[in-house]
Amino acid sequence: MVEVGVEYTKVSEIRGPLLIVEGVSRVSFDELVEIETMDGIKRLGKVLEVGQGKAVIQVFEGTTGLSVKGTRARFLGKTMEVPVSQELLGRIFDGLGRPIDGLPEPIAEEFRDVNGAPINPERREYPRDFIQTGVSVIDGMLTLVRGQKLPIFSGSGMPHNILAAQIARQATVVGSGEEFAVVFAAIGVQYSEAQYFKRSLEESGALRRSTLFLNLADDPAIERIITPRVALTVAEYLAFDLNMHVLVILTDMTNYAEALREISAAREEVPGRKGYPGYLYTDLATIYERAGRIKNVKGSITQMPILSMPADDITHPIPDLTGYITEGQIVLSRDLFRRDIYPPVGVLMSLSRLMKDGVGEGKTRADHMEVSNQLYDAYARAQEVRALSEIVGKAGLTGVDLKYLDFGDAFEQQFLKQAVDENRTLEETLRRAWDVLSTLPEGELTKIKEVHIKKYYKARG
Amino acid sequence: MTHVNDNVLESIVNKVVSQVESDLIAQIESSYAQSLERLRASKVSLEAEYSKIVENASKQAENLKRQMIESSRLAVRNKQLLLIEDAVNDVFKHAISRIDSVRAGERYEAMMRRLIEGALDAIGTDAVLECNDKDRDIVDRIVLEIQHKYNFSIEVGNSIDCLGGIRARSKDGSIILDNTLDSRIERLRPILKKDIARLFMV
Numbered sequence: 001m002v003e004v005g006v007e008y009t010k011v012s013e014i015r016g017p018l019l020i021v022e023g024v025s026r027v028s029f030d031e032l033v034e035i036e037t038m039d040g041i042k043r044l045g046k047v048l049e050v051g052q053g054k055a056v057i058q059v060f061e062g063t064t065g066l067s068v069k070g071t072r073a074r075f076l077g078k079t080m081e082v083p084v085s086q087e088l089l090g091r092i093f094d095g096l097g098r099p100i101d102g103l104p105e106p107i108a109e110e111f112r113d114v115n116g117a118p119i120n121p122e123r124r125e126y127p128r129d130f131i132q133t134g135v136s137v138i139d140g141m142l143t144l145v146r147g148q149k150l151p152i153f154s155g156s157g158m159p160h161n162i163l164a165a166q167i168a169r170q171a172t173v174v175g176s177g178e179e180f181a182v183v184f185a186a187i188g189v190q191y192s193e194a195q196y197f198k199r200s201l202e203e204s205g206a207l208r209r210s211t212l213f214l215n216l217a218d219d220p221a222i223e224r225i226i227t228p229r230v231a232l233t234v235a236e237y238l239a240f241d242l243n244m245h246v247l248v249i250l251t252d253m254t255n256y257a258e259a260l261r262e263i264s265a266a267r268e269e270v271p272g273r274k275g276y277p278g279y280l281y282t283d284l285a286t287i288y289e290r291a292g293r294i295k296n297v298k299g300s301i302t303q304m305p306i307l308s309m310p311a312d313d314i315t316h317p318i319p320d321l322t323g324y325i326t327e328g329q330i331v332l333s334r335d336l337f338r339r340d341i342y343p344p345v346g347v348l349m350s351l352s353r354l355m356k357d358g359v360g361e362g363k364t365r366a367d368h369m370e371v372s373n374q375l376y377d378a379y380a381r382a383q384e385v386r387a388l389s390e391i392v393g394k395a396g397l398t399g400v401d402l403k404y405l406d407f408g409d410a411f412e413q414q415f416l417k418q419a420v421d422e423n424r425t426l427e428e429t430l431r432r433a434w435d436v437l438s439t440l441p442e443g444e445l446t447k448i449k450e451v452h453i454k455k456y457y458k459a460r461g
Numbered sequence: 462m463t464h465v466n467d468n469v470l471e472s473i474v475n476k477v478v479s480q481v482e483s484d485l486i487a488q489i490e491s492s493y494a495q496s497l498e499r500l501r502a503s504k505v506s507l508e509a510e511y512s513k514i515v516e517n518a519s520k521q522a523e524n525l526k527r528q529m530i531e532s533s534r535l536a537v538r539n540k541q542l543l544l545i546e547d548a549v550n551d552v553f554k555h556a557i558s559r560i561d562s563v564r565a566g567e568r569y570e571a572m573m574r575r576l577i578e579g580a581l582d583a584i585g586t587d588a589v590l591e592c593n594d595k596d597r598d599i600v601d602r603i604v605l606e607i608q609h610k611y612n613f614s615i616e617v618g619n620s621i622d623c624l625g626g627i628r629a630r631s632k633d634g635s636i637i638l639d640n641t642l643d644s645r646i647e648r649l650r651p652i653l654k655k656d657i658a659r660l661f662m663v
Contacts, residue, residue: 005648006583007637023635026583072637083651087542090535103539104546107658108651204524205531208538 004077007036011071012054016266017222019045019057019066021073027055030115032080035059038070044096045073046080048267058263060096062220079115082230083108084237089181090208092198095215095227097234109237114229116236116290125293127327130358131302134170134423135163137345137416138352140433141372142330145358146173146245147293149303151253153319153349154332155312161193162420163332163343164249164306165200168210170423171247178298179244182210185231187224188255190217211238224259232290232301239299246299248291251306257284257318273317281321288325314349328352341417348380364426367452371433374447375411378440382408403440410436434458549657553650560642561624564595573599573626576640577607580629584636586613591621591628600627 006026013020019035033045035057043066049056057073059066082097083106092101097114099105127147133139144150144167154160168182182201186194194214201207211234215227228250238244250256257276264277272278291303305326309319312334323329333346359368385404389397397405415432418424424432437445438458445453563569573596581588592600597620604615614632621628626641646653 005639005644007639008635009637010635087538090538101539103542105651105654107542107545107655109655111651202532203528205527208531208535 005074007072007074008055009072011068011073014063014066014068014071017059017063017263018048018266019059019063019071019073021055021057023053024050024055024075025053027075028077030079032076032078033057034074034076035066036072036074037066041065044080047075048263056267058222058225060220060223060226062222064220079113080226080229081111082114082233083110084112084234084241085109086238086242088211088234089238090210092212092214093230095187095213095219095223095230097213097226097230100214112233112237114226114233115286116229116233118289119292119294123295125295126357127293127300127302127354128357128363129173129300130364130426132170132172132174132426133167134172134425135166135343136418136424136429136432137343137347138167138330139424139426140368140415140429141347141355141375142328142345142350142352143355143358143364143368143372144171144302144304144352145354146300146302147291148328148352148354149288149291149305149326150328150330150352151303151305151307151319151322151326152330152332153314153322154306154308155334156308158308158332158334158337158344159342160306160308160332161189161196161251163330164251164304165197166343166420167304168197168247168249169200169204169206173245174426179242180209181235181238181244181246182206183213183231183235183238183246183248184210185213185215185227185248185250187215187227187250187252188217188219188221188258189215189251193251221255221259221262224256225263228253228256228287232287235301236290239301240294240297241299243298246301248301248303249306250287250303253284253287253305253307253322254310254318256287257307276317280317281324284318284321285325288322327354336412336416339412341412342420343416343418345416347376347416348383365430367448367456368426368430370448370452371430371437374437374445375415375433377447378404378407378437378444379411382411400441400444403444407436407439410439430456545658545661548661549654552657553646553653557624557646564625569625570599570603574603576626577603577629580627580638580640581607581613581615583638584629584631586611586615587632588613588629589616589618589632591618591630593623593625594620596625596627 008021008024010022011019012022027047027050029047029050031047033047035043035045043059043061045057045059047055048058085106085108087106091099091103091106094100127145129146131144131146133144138144152160152164168184172180184197186197194216198207198212201210213227213231215223231248231250235246235248239246257280260280260283261276264271265275269277272280288303288305291301293300305322307318307322310316314331328351331346331349333344336344336346356369360366382404385397385401386408389405394402415436434456435458442453442457442459445457577590577600580590590600590604597617600617604617607613608615623641624643626645628637628639628641630637
């Protein structure tokens with residue numbers, strides 16, 4: 001019988017977030033460790049490396065206040081697990097899954113490894129079901145489907161959390177009475193942001209079907225490595241065991257990557273781009289790939305990671321690598337934000353790769369995809385004309401160019417812009433889309449079939 | 462002559478007066494018509510505004526109602542969780558006091574032997590064992606047997622405050638294993654909690 005819970009007191013070194021213990025045996029990679037300080041305060045960690053009688057432990061709550069003398073490491077003989085049950089809905093936990101809402105530890109149906117079980121690719125089902133978010137630009141042009149992973153690329157100070165909260169409140173699959181849940185993981189966010197999210201869910205009555213994991217800006221950075229994994233483990237249970245449709249919001253993944261860089265630096269690994277570890281792509285994939293649907297299972301996990309791009313740089317390693325893994329991206333534009341347009345979605349930089357499979361006849365409306373393509377096309381032209389008019393002036397533009405200028409304004413003001421609490425139906429979204437497209441001459445609508453133009457185009461007198 | 466002039470003047474005055482009067486009446490009538498028109502328009506916009514306010518209010522009321530129902534449900538659920546937690550703690554307390562009273566017997570000694578052997582397996586053969594006063598005789602007996610059988614260097618150290626079981630450490634103090642009943646119960650607590658809680662939930 002191998003006894004678990006053996007404690008080792010020979011701590012040889014503390015380096016950044018890492019603790020090195022000597023004289024260990026029968027310790028496994030990724031094993032959960034309980035660190036006890038001289039004062040009896042306990043912290044959690046996991047084994048990163050083991051060999052030659054040494055174990056390198058990553059302390060989730062940081063090593064501040066720990067000393068080589070008097071610190072004990074108890075190896076718990078298991079990887080980090082999180083209790084799962086339906087009772088987790090309506091609860092608030094810290095970044096490691098410990099309750100912070102004044103209620104007791106949840107009664108677990110079972111304990112699940114936070115690293116999750118990878119979905120067998122053969123059993124994956126292609127996401128096709130349209131999710132109505134009530135946000136015109138998303139429903140109309142960047143359609144979200146169940147099981148998709150669609151990140152929001154944002155910048156500091158932009159309203160990404162407001163948009164995410166609006167989506168969490170309003171997201172629904174039209175015509176289905178299926179159970180819907182929200183798992184929200186705050187990774188190094190400000191207290192006010194976490195509170196906004198909580199209040200927003202409370203006010204919409206959605207808190208009862210939500211679980212919140214909060215690692216705030218003043219919480220230990222290393223804890224951020226675990227927070228998304230804990231959240232996704234709970235989401236997997238709700239989706240694949242309880243058949244719920246779960247929307248997972250991870251904000252801010254940039255803070256996650258920063259924590260990963262900190263550990264990598266402490267381990268003296270060869271740095272990759274901007275000091276992030278070379279395995280950043282693989283590591284991000286272990287999180288993002290936990291979204292999806294499984295054949296013959298009713299539930300689904302839809303992921304909406306939010307990441308703030310340092311200096312609004314979309315070529316930064318975090319958005320860059322995220323873009324390779326996820327199925328599109330919603331990019332927030334600082335220019336639109338400055339012009340007080342909410343949601344400030346820069347549509348020309350944004351894309352939902354799975355949209356084509358979730359829209360059209362029998363799913364949304366027959367003209368949906370074509371309307372979206374036409375809006376992209378016309379808005380791109382409007383942007384070009386705007387740039388041109390800044391050089392040659394309006395007097396130098398042709399009549400059609402002027403129409404495109406009007407279209408650009410109408411698109412931003414009538415279609416893109418909406419209130420934070422405005423929940424538009426798809427019909428309303430497509431009506432607005434046709435309204436703005438109708439500012440253009442009929443002959444300019446080259447992406448839409450004649451039959452749809454006849455039905456929806458509103459000729460101007 | 463003066464009489465004629467007066468008549469002319471009077472007729473002129475009358476004409477002017479009647480002209481002004483008809484102008485005024487026309488203006489009043491047009492103003493009245495305009496007012497009626499504005500009133501009608503205002504009524505339409507007022508009705509629209511009114512229905513918008515009513516719609517918003519009913520939307521808000523619906524939201525508020527949903528919010529209140531949901532938060533009440535949540536509050537009830539949370540109260541239930543606290544009650545279950547209290548009940549589970551009581552069960553643990555009673556169970557621990559029962560364990561404390563079943564110290565004697567072969568099964569207890571066999572369990573102590575398993576705990577000691579498990580600890581030595583994890584720590585090594587140069588170990589110090591600690592137990593409570595009540596278990597000291599049993600531990601001494603088992604240690605003597607093991608020493609005799611395997612030639613291990615085991616000491617029985619100071620007494621500790623625990624429910625039962627032993628705490629073992631290597632002689633240099635670098636490895637420790639808490640194999641007391643208290644710590645084992647604590648480790649199993651989350652798993653046991655589910656089974657106990659199930660008994661309380663109808």
